[in-house]
Amino acid sequence: MIRYTAGRLASLILSLIAASIVIFAVIEVIPGDPASFMLGVNAREDTLAALRDQMGLNDPLPVRYLNWVTGLLTGDLGTSWTYKTPVADLVADRIWVSLPLAIYALTLSTLIAFPAGIIAASRRGGPADVTIMGATQLGVAIPNFWFAMILVLIFAINLRWFSAGGFPGWEDPALALKSLTLPAIALALPQAAILARVMRSSLLDMLGEDFIRTARAKGLSRRQALWRHAVRNALIPVLTIIGLQFSFLLAGGIIIEQVFFLPGLGRLIFQSISARDLIVVESVVMLLVFTVIVVNFAVDLAYAAVDPRLRRRA
Amino acid sequence: MTLLGVKNLTLNIGPHPILHDVDLTVEAGKITAITGESGSGKSMTALAIMGLLPKGANTTGTITFEGGDLLQTSEPDLCDIRGNDIGMVFQEPMTALNPVHTIGSQVAETIRIHTKASKTDAMAQAATMLKRVGLDVPPDRYPHELSGGQRQRVVIAMAIALRPKLLIADEPTTALDVTTQARILTLLQSLVNEFQMGLILITHDLAVVADVADTITVMKKGRVVESGPATRVLTQTQHPYTKALLAASSHQPATREPYASQTPATPGLVVQNVTRTYPLPRQTILGRRAHFRALDNVSLTIAPGERVGLVGESGCGKSTLTRAILGLEDVQAGTITLDGDPVFTGNRPNLTVRRKMQVVFQDPYGSFNPRHRVGRLVSEPWHLLETKPPNGPDLIAQALTDVGLTPSDADKYIHEFSGGQRQRIAIARALITQPDLIIFDEAVSALDVSVRAQILDLIADLGTKRRLAYLFISHDLHVVRAVTDRVLVMQKGRIVEDGPTAQVYDTPQHPYTKELLAAAPHLPDFAEV
Numbered sequence: 063m064i065r066y067t068a069g070r071l072a073s074l075i076l077s078l079i080a081a082s083i084v085i086f087a088v089i090e091v092i093p094g095d096p097a098s099f100m101l102g103v104n105a106r107e108d109t110l111a112a113l114r115d116q117m118g119l120n121d122p123l124p125v126r127y128l129n130w131v132t133g134l135l136t137g138d139l140g141t142s143w144t145y146k147t148p149v150a151d152l153v154a155d156r157i158w159v160s161l162p163l164a165i166y167a168l169t170l171s172t173l174i175a176f177p178a179g180i181i182a183a184s185r186r187g188g189p190a191d192v193t194i195m196g197a198t199q200l201g202v203a204i205p206n207f208w209f210a211m212i213l214v215l216i217f218a219i220n221l222r223w224f225s226a227g228g229f230p231g232w233e234d235p236a237l238a239l240k241s242l243t244l245p246a247i248a249l250a251l252p253q254a255a256i257l258a259r260v261m262r263s264s265l266l267d268m269l270g271e272d273f274i275r276t277a278r279a280k281g282l283s284r285r286q287a288l289w290r291h292a293v294r295n296a297l298i299p300v301l302t303i304i305g306l307q308f309s310f311l312l313a314g315g316i317i318i319e320q321v322f323f324l325p326g327l328g329r330l331i332f333q334s335i336s337a338r339d340l341i342v343v344e345s346v347v348m349l350l351v352f353t354v355i356v357v358n359f360a361v362d363l364a365y366a367a368v369d370p371r372l373r374r375r376a
Numbered sequence: 377m378t379l380l381g382v383k384n385l386t387l388n389i390g391p392h393p394i395l396h397d398v399d400l401t402v403e404a405g406k407i408t409a410i411t412g413e414s415g416s417g418k419s420m421t422a423l424a425i426m427g428l429l430p431k432g433a434n435t436t437g438t439i440t441f442e443g444g445d446l447l448q449t450s451e452p453d454l455c456d457i458r459g460n461d462i463g464m465v466f467q468e469p470m471t472a473l474n475p476v477h478t479i480g481s482q483v484a485e486t487i488r489i490h491t492k493a494s495k496t497d498a499m500a501q502a503a504t505m506l507k508r509v510g511l512d513v514p515p516d517r518y519p520h521e522l523s524g525g526q527r528q529r530v531v532i533a534m535a536i537a538l539r540p541k542l543l544i545a546d547e548p549t550t551a552l553d554v555t556t557q558a559r560i561l562t563l564l565q566s567l568v569n570e571f572q573m574g575l576i577l578i579t580h581d582l583a584v585v586a587d588v589a590d591t592i593t594v595m596k597k598g599r600v601v602e603s604g605p606a607t608r609v610l611t612q613t614q615h616p617y618t619k620a621l622l623a624a625s626s627h628q629p630a631t632r633e634p635y636a637s638q639t640p641a642t643p644g645l646v647v648q649n650v651t652r653t654y655p656l657p658r659q660t661i662l663g664r665r666a667h668f669r670a671l672d673n674v675s676l677t678i679a680p681g682e683r684v685g686l687v688g689e690s691g692c693g694k695s696t697l698t699r700a701i702l703g704l705e706d707v708q709a710g711t712i713t714l715d716g717d718p719v720f721t722g723n724r725p726n727l728t729v730r731r732k733m734q735v736v737f738q739d740p741y742g743s744f745n746p747r748h749r750v751g752r753l754v755s756e757p758w759h760l761l762e763t764k765p766p767n768g769p770d771l772i773a774q775a776l777t778d779v780g781l782t783p784s785d786a787d788k789y790i791h792e793f794s795g796g797q798r799q800r801i802a803i804a805r806a807l808i809t810q811p812d813l814i815i816f817d818e819a820v821s822a823l824d825v826s827v828r829a830q831i832l833d834l835i836a837d838l839g840t841k842r843r844l845a846y847l848f849i850s851h852d853l854h855v856v857r858a859v860t861d862r863v864l865v866m867q868k869g870r871i872v873e874d875g876p877t878a879q880v881y882d883t884p885q886h887p888y889t890k891e892l893l894a895a896a897p898h899l900p901d902f903a904e905v
Contacts, residue, residue, distance in 0.1 A: 272471040278428055279466075280486045280534060281459030283451070290485075291474050369476055370518040 063373045066366050074359045081351045082134075086127050089344050117143075130344065139345040144337040149345045152330065157349070159229055160319075160326040163242050163249070164311035170250035171257055172304065178254070179261025179300075184288050186266060194258065201255025210248035210321045217244060227323035245322045249315055253307050260303050264296040271295075297368050305361035309354040379404045379574040380425065380542055384437035387417075387424055387598075394420050395598045397437070402542060402574040407565070409577045409589035409606070413621075413824040417598040418578045422544045425576075426464055427454040441542070460490040463535030467547035469527035473519035479506065479530045480515025486537040505533045510563060524690070525556035532563065539571050546578045553689035553851060558895035561588055580824065582625045583854075583897035586610055594618045610899070620826060626899050627829035628858050629836035642715045644845060645678040645701065645733075645813055650710035652696055670696040671707065672869035680812055681843040685856035685877065687892065688866035694849050697866075698817050701847070702735055714813065731760040734806035738818035740798035744790040750776075750801055751786030757809045775804040779834060796827035803834065807842075814846045820855060832859055853896045857881055865889045 097114045098105060114120055118129065133139055139149035182194040218226035224244050232238050268274065269292050277287040316328030327346060334342035366373045380402040387395035395417045402408045410418045423429050425439055427446060439446040442461065449457070458464075466472045473482060483502035487493050493501065503515045509529040519527055528548060535543055545564060549557035565588055568575045579585055585592055585606070592609040594602040594617065602615040613619045652671040670693045678684050688694050699705050701712055703719035703726060712719045714729045734757060737743045744753050751772050758764050765771055773783035779800040790798060799819060806814050816835065820828045836859050838844055850856050856863055856877070863880045865873040865888065873886040884890045 272466060272468050273474040275428065276464075276466060276472045276531065276534070277474070277485075279426060279458055279464040281455050281457070281489045282485075283455050291477075294476050295474070371475055371520045 063366065066373045067363065070359055070362045074355055077355050078352065081355065082131060082348060083127070085344060085347050085351065086130060089340050090123065090126075134345070134348060140341045142334075142339055142342050144334070144339045145342075149342050152342065153327070153346060153349060156325055156327045156330045158232060159242075159324055160312055160315065160328070162238075163245060163315060163324070163326065164308060166239070166242055166246040167249035167253065167311050167315075168304065168308050170246055171254035171307065174250065174254040175257035175261055178258040179265060180288070180293065182258065182262040183265035183269065183292075184285065191262075195262075198255035198258050201251050202259075204252065206248050206252050207317045207321055209251065210245065210318055213244045213248055214321070227321070229324050241322075242324075245315070245318050245324060248318050248321075249311055253311070257300065257303055257307070261296065261300050264299045265292055268292040268296045294368055298365060301361050301364050301368070305357050308357050309350075312353055313350045377404050378402070379441070380576075381440040382421070382425070382437070383440070385421070385424060385439065386436045387420060387429070388434045389430060390432045393598065394433075395424070398595075398598075398600055399603070400576075400593055400600070402576055403590075404541065404574050405568060405572040406590040407568055407575045407577055407588055409579065409585040409592045410595060411579055411582060411585050411592060411621075412595035413580060413826065415597070416595040418580075418595055419546055420598075421595070422464070422546050422576065422578055425542075425544060426458060426462065427451070428458075456490070459486050459535075459540070460538050461540050462542045462544065463538075463540040465528070465531050465535050465543065465545040465548045467550050469524050469531055469551060472531050473527055475519055478516050478518055479513070479522070480517075483515070483530065483533045483537055486534050490538055502533070502537065505537050506530065509533045509536075509567075510559070525552055525560065528552060528556075528560055529563070532560075532567075536567055536571065536573070540573065542574045542576070543567070544576045544578070547580070548577070549584065550579065550581070554853065554892060554897075555689065555895040557584070557897070561897075564588075581897065582610075582621060582825070583899050586899050587897050594621070622899065624825040624829040626854075627825075627832065629833045642680055643677075643713075644680045644682070645676075645712075645714050645847075647674060647676045647697075647701065647712045648710050650674045650697075650700060650707045650712060652693075652700060652705075652707045669869050671700065673710070674869070674871055675710075676864060676871060676874065678813060678845050678847060680845055681839075682845050683839050683859060683861045684845075684847050685860035685863040686847060686849045686866060687851065687853055687856050687863065689851060689892075692866045693869040694866060695817070696869075698735070698815055698849060701815065702733065703729065725760075727760050731757070731809045732812045733815070734809065734811045734813075735815045735817060736799070736802045736806050736819040738821050740795045740802065740822060743802060744798065746790055748790075749786065750788050750790065750793075753790065754786070754801060754805045754808055756805060760809060771808060775808050776801075778807060778838070779804045780830075794827075796823055796831060799823060799827075799831055800834065803831075803838070807838070810842075812845055814844060816846055816848045816850075818850055819848075821850060821852065828855070835859055853881075853892060854898075865892070 097110055097117060097119060101110055101113060118126060121129070137150055139153065141147065142149050142152055145152060178194050178198070182191045185191050214226050217223045225241055229241055230237050265288070269288065274287050274291055277291045278284070282290065313328055313331070315326060316332055318324075319326040319328045327350070331343060331346045334346065378401055380400070382398055382400040385395055385398040387393075398417070398421055400408070400410070400421065410421060412418055420429070424435060425441075425446060427449070429435070435447050437447070441457075446454070446457075473479065480499055480502045483505055484495070484498035487498040487501050488495070499515065506513075506515055506529070509532050511526055511529045511533065513522060513526060519530070522530065532548075548564070549560050552560060561584065564575060564577070567573065577585070577589060589606045591604060592606045593600055594609065594615065596617050602609055602613070602618045609618065610622070613622060650671050651669065651673055653667040653669050656666045656668050674693075674697060676684075686694060686697070700707050701719060703712075703721070706720050714732055717726060717729045719726060719729050719733075751769070754772050754775055755768060758768075769786070772786050776783055776785055781797065781800055781804070790801070793801065802819070819835075820831050823831060832855065835846070835848075839846060839859075848856060848860055860877050862875065863877045864871050865880065865886065867888045873880055873884065873889045880889065881893065884893055
């Protein structure tokens with residue numbers, strides 16, 4: 063298990079280095095000079111040159127890469143060209159919306175999907191299965207922004223249980239959570255639908271395995287055999303999906319952030335790209351990549367915890 | 377004392393009749409064998425006794441066990457009986473265990489379901505039971521760390537942990553090597569004696585039955601066709617089906633002219649000092665990698681027209697040798713040539729060699745693309761030729777006729793054929809380029825005895841007619857003896873014995889060959905009985 067973890071950790075570090083090089087290279091080859099963008103089309107040539115120099119755009123590429131990476135490691139992400147504030151502060155504000163929202167949505171989707179998938183699988187072909195599968199079909203098909211608007215219409219405008227949008231900050235955690243609830247539900251339901259379907263099909267595969275028959279021959283009832291022998295084995299594909307979904311939820315909630323006026327990472331990156339604020343784009347993308355890689359690392363460790371065949375005896 | 381009595385058991389699953397009026401009795405301390413070919417209803421009878429029939433099953437008749445009728449017993453009561461009074465062992469030890477739990481906890485689970493034993497108590501009992509079934513592996517291991525034979529011992533330990541009165545073993549040794557099979561059968565026999573259990577031993581292999589059973593029940597298409605004490609069923613066989621089964625199991629293909637060892641025009645297949653190793657995972661992070669020698673200095677020749685057998689247990693290197701001969705992978709040392717040409721030429725196959733050599737694999741289900749028609753499947757090897765033959769359809773028709781099918785079968789899909797027919801199609805595919813050498817890799821291992829006998833006849837017949845050389849690879853000693861002139865015995869990557877078939881079987885020289893021959897179950901010779 064220690065060797066397995068060490069191996070995964072080494073792969074994590076290598077992935078991060080590779081990703082940082084790729085992100086840096088891609089941003090560098092994107093057409094559009096940030097200096098001329100900042101000063102406008104009528105800027106004087108010498109002002110432009112001075113700004114380019116000040117921004118370090120004239121240094122050789124390796125030097126700029128090293129400066130950027132050193133900055134990342136020391137928490138100095140540079141200064142946004144459009145907002146004129148440190149990128150670190152910008153990102154820190156947004157991540158405290160996006161990260162809790164992603165975790166909230168993922169928790170909800172898991173809490174819905176696990177029981178739904180297990181019930182559907184254990185009563186395959188029965189009315190419960192048909193109902194759950196029908197509901198997940200809908201959940202996959204409905205666009206989440208439309209669903210978000212329906213939620214706003216019902217719970218914010220008609221019932222007035224929640225506010226229709228905005229984020230009050232974390233001074234009052236209860237209020238903050240409350241304002242994230244509708245967005246989290248809107249994000250979670252489509253994910254839950256997918257996860258429930260994966261859980262169901264994975265469980266059905268397991269229920270057809272020989273060791274389930276062995277478990278029944280030992281004297282376990284159908285339900286006991288399902289819980290003791292099928293669920294844990296069925297988790298591997300489910301964990302894979304959860305890992306993918308978390309990465310998606312963290313940055314991919316941009317439309318939901320728009321619908322609910324949430325100051326999240328998705329909006330930040332969208333605005334920075336439109337403004338050619340490349341230093342923000344670079345940092346946010348790197349942060350997202352970092353999160354994805356760390357989540358994958360966590361998923362790998364979870365695999366090994368679930369399935370002993372994946373750990374090697376050292 | 378009668379332990380279990382099955383009377384007039386009839387089973388339908390949905391509209392399909394599965395069993396008709398099956399009668400069976402099992403005595404305590406005796407072994408009752410149920411035998412028959414696939415689809416005869418052996419396993420369904422066992423599942424009916426266990427109350428584990430699939431959904432939609434409809435039964436009539438009675439299954440009396442300990443005074444009660446199992447068919448009328450409620451599901452919760454059946455759960456109490458399963459694992460406690462009746463244990464069951466299944467065919468596939470590789471998949472019968474849950475991969476995510478330790479073997480000890482899986483044996484302990486049986487104990488914990490039915491008794492009030494504490495977790496530590498149950499684990500201790502499980503450890504004792506694992507020792508009793510001859511497993512010298514600590515109970516905290518996971519199934520994937522064990523070999524097939526060891527896993528089957530774990531499954532047996534699980535089934536007998538509470539000393540059930542009845543044990544049902546469904547093909548318990550079919551997936552195992554002959555030597556392992558012999559040990560598992562001995563274990564089952566000793567458990568029957570020690571615990572005075574009744575044992576229902578289900579197997580398609582009459583030789584296994586003949587060695588251990590007290591009574592034999594022969595089934596065909598859901599009916600019992602013959603039943604009685606083992607010696608009577610085997611020696612004074614009544615039913616024609618039983619006679620046919622016995623004949624098929626000890627079948628010797630007829631009309632074999634012995635191989636004439638005149639000096640051949642071409643050298644044929646020459647394998648010289650071949651070594652193939654695979655790196656093993658590092659034991660420490662920067663430690664040296666150990667290597668596993670799958671083939672260790674292997675040399676053999678197959679002259680044109682020669683019929684050679686290769687026997688050995690799983691993991692002995694048979695498959696690696698097959699892949700190397702087919703030129704599918706490189707070897708670290710030594711050379712493999714066919715008529716002087718190397719078989720392995722990097723990423724681009726050596727077509728001159730490939731068209732002279734074809735292969736038939738074990739699995740008649742997995743080795744065909746289900747979306748292509750038989751005609752296309754059979755003619756696939758033509759891509760080895762420079763130009764497609766102009767009279768393609770005629771050649772396909774000829775190849776299909778040669779293997780006992782009809783030309784019109786070329787338009788069908790593979791799912792329309794039975795296992796035996798599919799293996800004929802595989803042979804037709806191998807014959808289509810008129811090869812000099814065919815490799816049969818466990819080509820009859822997945823077939824029922826009667827089908828196996830037909831395929832063996834076909835192989836022997838083709839060998840004679842076409843002066844075809846072949847390498848017949850099998851773990852089944854009996855089959856190899858029937859169709860080869862010369863036999864090679866392989867152990868741990870080495871050829872330990874090489875000689876004329878009759879000589880190797882009658883006077884084996886190497887201790888491993890002797891062990892293999894002793895372990896192989898055999899039907900009694902009826903002339904002697």
